[in-house]
Amino acid sequence: MKKKAKNKNPRLTLTKRNVKTWGYAYLFIAPTVLGVLILNLWGVIQSFYYSFHEVKGFAAPIFIGLDNYIRLFADKEVWISLKNVFVYAIITVPIGVALSLLLAVLLNVKIKGKSFFRCIYFLPVVSAPAAVALVWKWLYNKDFGLFNQILGGMGISGPDWLGDPNMAMISVAIVGIWSMVGYNMILLLAGLQDVPAELYEAAEIDGAAPFQKFLKITVPMVSPTLFFVVVTSIISALQVFDVIFMMFKPSAPAFRSVESIVYLFYRYTFTNYNKGYGSTIVVVLFAIIMLLTVIQLKLQKKWVHYND
Amino acid sequence: MTLGACGSSGGDSASSGGSKDGKKTDLKMIFWDSNQEPGLKDMADGFMKKNPDINVTVEIVPWDEYWTKLQAAAQGGDLPDIVVMHPDEVENYANGGILMDLTDVLEGDVANKSNFPEYVVEDFSVDGKFYGIPKDIGTLALYYNKDLFDAAGVAYPTSDWTWDDLTAAAEQLTDKEAGIYGLNADNNGQNFYWNLIWQNGGDIWEEETGACTFDSPETVEAMEYAVSFVEKGYSPTPADFANLTADEYFESGKSAMTFAGSWMLTEYQNVEELNFDVAELPAGKEKAAICSGMAFSVSANTKHPEEAKKLVEYLGSEEAQTIQAESGVAIPAYSGTQQPWVDKFTEFDASPFVKVEEYGHTSPGLTASTTEAGAILDEYMPQIFSLELPVEEGLKTITEKINETLQ
Numbered sequence: 001m002k003k004k005a006k007n008k009n010p011r012l013t014l015t016k017r018n019v020k021t022w023g024y025a026y027l028f029i030a031p032t033v034l035g036v037l038i039l040n041l042w043g044v045i046q047s048f049y050y051s052f053h054e055v056k057g058f059a060a061p062i063f064i065g066l067d068n069y070i071r072l073f074a075d076k077e078v079w080i081s082l083k084n085v086f087v088y089a090i091i092t093v094p095i096g097v098a099l100s101l102l103l104a105v106l107l108n109v110k111i112k113g114k115s116f117f118r119c120i121y122f123l124p125v126v127s128a129p130a131a132v133a134l135v136w137k138w139l140y141n142k143d144f145g146l147f148n149q150i151l152g153g154m155g156i157s158g159p160d161w162l163g164d165p166n167m168a169m170i171s172v173a174i175v176g177i178w179s180m181v182g183y184n185m186i187l188l189l190a191g192l193q194d195v196p197a198e199l200y201e202a203a204e205i206d207g208a209a210p211f212q213k214f215l216k217i218t219v220p221m222v223s224p225t226l227f228f229v230v231v232t233s234i235i236s237a238l239q240v241f242d243v244i245f246m247m248f249k250p251s252a253p254a255f256r257s258v259e260s261i262v263y264l265f266y267r268y269t270f271t272n273y274n275k276g277y278g279s280t281i282v283v284v285l286f287a288i289i290m291l292l293t294v295i296q297l298k299l300q301k302k303w304v305h306y307n308d
Numbered sequence: 309m310t311l312g313a314c315g316s317s318g319g320d321s322a323s324s325g326g327s328k329d330g331k332k333t334d335l336k337m338i339f340w341d342s343n344q345e346p347g348l349k350d351m352a353d354g355f356m357k358k359n360p361d362i363n364v365t366v367e368i369v370p371w372d373e374y375w376t377k378l379q380a381a382a383q384g385g386d387l388p389d390i391v392v393m394h395p396d397e398v399e400n401y402a403n404g405g406i407l408m409d410l411t412d413v414l415e416g417d418v419a420n421k422s423n424f425p426e427y428v429v430e431d432f433s434v435d436g437k438f439y440g441i442p443k444d445i446g447t448l449a450l451y452y453n454k455d456l457f458d459a460a461g462v463a464y465p466t467s468d469w470t471w472d473d474l475t476a477a478a479e480q481l482t483d484k485e486a487g488i489y490g491l492n493a494d495n496n497g498q499n500f501y502w503n504l505i506w507q508n509g510g511d512i513w514e515e516e517t518g519a520c521t522f523d524s525p526e527t528v529e530a531m532e533y534a535v536s537f538v539e540k541g542y543s544p545t546p547a548d549f550a551n552l553t554a555d556e557y558f559e560s561g562k563s564a565m566t567f568a569g570s571w572m573l574t575e576y577q578n579v580e581e582l583n584f585d586v587a588e589l590p591a592g593k594e595k596a597a598i599c600s601g602m603a604f605s606v607s608a609n610t611k612h613p614e615e616a617k618k619l620v621e622y623l624g625s626e627e628a629q630t631i632q633a634e635s636g637v638a639i640p641a642y643s644g645t646q647q648p649w650v651d652k653f654t655e656f657d658a659s660p661f662v663k664v665e666e667y668g669h670t671s672p673g674l675t676a677s678t679t680e681a682g683a684i685l686d687e688y689m690p691q692i693f694s695l696e697l698p699v700e701e702g703l704k705t706i707t708e709k710i711n712e713t714l715q
Contacts, residue, residue, distance in 0.1 A: 057404055058403065058404020058406055077687075141551045142551050145551075160547055160551070162550045162551050163550040163551055249550075251496070251546070251689065252546065252547075252549070252550040252690065253546045253690045253691075253694045254550060255686075255690065267683065270376040270379060271682060272682060273379070
């Protein structure tokens with residue numbers, strides 16, 4: 001006779017003690033949950049609601065059905081901004097993640113002064129984005145900036161990093177990579193430290209070369225962390241705003257080649273006081289990010305290795 | 309005991325508006341210009357001396373974030389009690405029921421509207437109600453770098469300069485090798501091309517119909533003149549301005565002349581190496597320059613309406629505006645208090661800014677939220693100033709697009 005598997009998990013029965021434990025658990029997660037509900041979820045719901053309304057200035061929303069969406073699909077600036085953020089993501093995510101992994105591996109070995117280097121690489125993460133962007137703006141200055149001074153010293157006439165529409169996205173991407181590497185590196189470093197040393201020892205006995213060890217042991221073992229890093233990097237790349245906002249004004253000739261979708265949202269919502277259309281733009285961005293993340297969750301089975 | 313007292317005083321202070329038990333009433337004021345912070349604080353101190361039961365704090369939020377913050381605060385019902393308003397923005401806030409009607413203050417004795425230039429008062433009236441107590445007037449003039457003029461052997465600008473004089477001087481001052489430009493011809497309405505349009509007898513809006521007139525012959529001619537400085541290489545290009553702002557060009561001695569507002573005096577003065585003076589803007593067919601006022605407005609939802617009104621009334625008084633004049637950062641709006649402002653500056657002549665009153669135009673309200681004109685200008689103006697789009701063709705497109713959004 002098969003024993004019925006209805007044997008409930010004793011931790012899930014409704015005993016007095018369990019209820020008390022749950023109570024504490026909910027209490028502890030309450031600040032985060034409330035924060036997410038009030039600051040994130042409420043905003044999402046409101047954006048959805050506004051996207052079907054005309055909301056201009058401080059006037060009450062007027063229901064207009066799908067008009068905002070119809071306008072959006074015909075709006076070439078939306079498509080340009082979407083193209084811009086995808087270009088940005090395609091440049092920054094692979095290079096940024098690869099660099100983070102490389103640095104994490106290098107800083108995981110026992111060398112002198114590695115805490116110092118960890119600090120250096122993490123520094124961009126704790127610096128205020130606005131200040132970072134202003135400093136980079138000076139570095140990029142075509143006449144007085146450090147980069148073109150150095151290039152000039154080598155006899156190369158440096159590009160117009162900020163003024164040339166073909167160069168501007170690269171300039172933004174460099175800052176983006178520079179600011180993301182530190183954070184991802186710390187995450188990957190934590191993942192690397194969980195890799196058991198026996199695996200490397202065994203591989204060494206079998207005569208594996210360093211690069212083979214990296215490819216066959218390190219990468220699969222940190223793949224869960226790597227997956228997390230890739231997903232979050234793509235999301236934040238699609239939401240890029242602050243660096244561009246600080247470095248380029250809408251009157252700049254290169255603006256069209258760097259304007260991101262969040263910048264466009266910002267301009268409609270806060271500069272033009274058209275919250276309805278602004279909300280529509282972020283709802284579409286929300287849908288795109290969700291779609292990409294779902295695809296990645298499906299694809300992870302192919303390459304992410306969970307060591308349960 | 310204390311708890312009960314707290315509750316009841318909270319309850320009836322809404323009706324009486326008075327402060328209880330020596331507890332101070334807090335009023336918050338918000339503004340965008342950090343240069344003006346000391347002056348504004350002096351004005352607040354003057355008020356607090358007379359009203360010891362009220363405490364006024366001043367918060368400064370930079371221009372780029374100011375309107376974002378105000379909008380969010382207004383929507384959250386959390387607007388500071390006193391806000392400094394801009395003529396381009398007041399309509400939005402007034403129509404949204406965000407601002408208090410201040411008509412009775414302007415009809416009172418202390419800050420009566422007859423004491424202020426009419427156009428400033430009118431700039432803050434919506435549907436016959438007044439929402440702002442005039443604070444200051446901002447006007448435009450021609451700043452020039454005396455050292456660069458001396459080095460090039462060019463005579464300093466005078467009040468009877470014409471467009472031809474400006475072009476000729478810009479040509480002589482431009483020194484390609486040294487990287488020095490004659491004039492900042494920036495893609496900036498307020499600080500550049502609006503003034504030229506008015507000087508040529510043109511305008512941006514048709515007064516009666518409200519239609520956009522960027523393609524009128526006078527406006528096109530003025531814009532062609534504006535762009536000519538870039539064309540001839542007497543001005544940095546838009547790509548250059550993406551590297552250094554017009555202010556930075558002038559402050560670093562890389563541009564010899566710039567159109568800039570009276571509110572920039574303090575900032576330029578703080579640049580030690582900069583040896584500058586000020587002249588009136590050159591005249592085209594006529595003299596013209598922007599001359600627009602700012603005002604103090606009160607939040608409709610303030611918890612202390614009586615105290616807030618009392619404060620703006622004081623801020624609009626001769627006494628407070630004289631304090632503002634003496635702080636030197638803004639030309640006060642109250643008539644007769646401008647001279648102390650001019651006298652404050654000894655190293656250069658600030659009077660050209662005050663003379664603008666005779667021929668000033670108020671802000672054309674291009675950023676008015678009800679139209680999306682701003683976004684259209686952002687799209688085409690950079691191309692016009694970058695010489696990628698012929699002036700006439702570009703302005704025609706701009707006009708058509710803007711008029712489409714108006715219908």
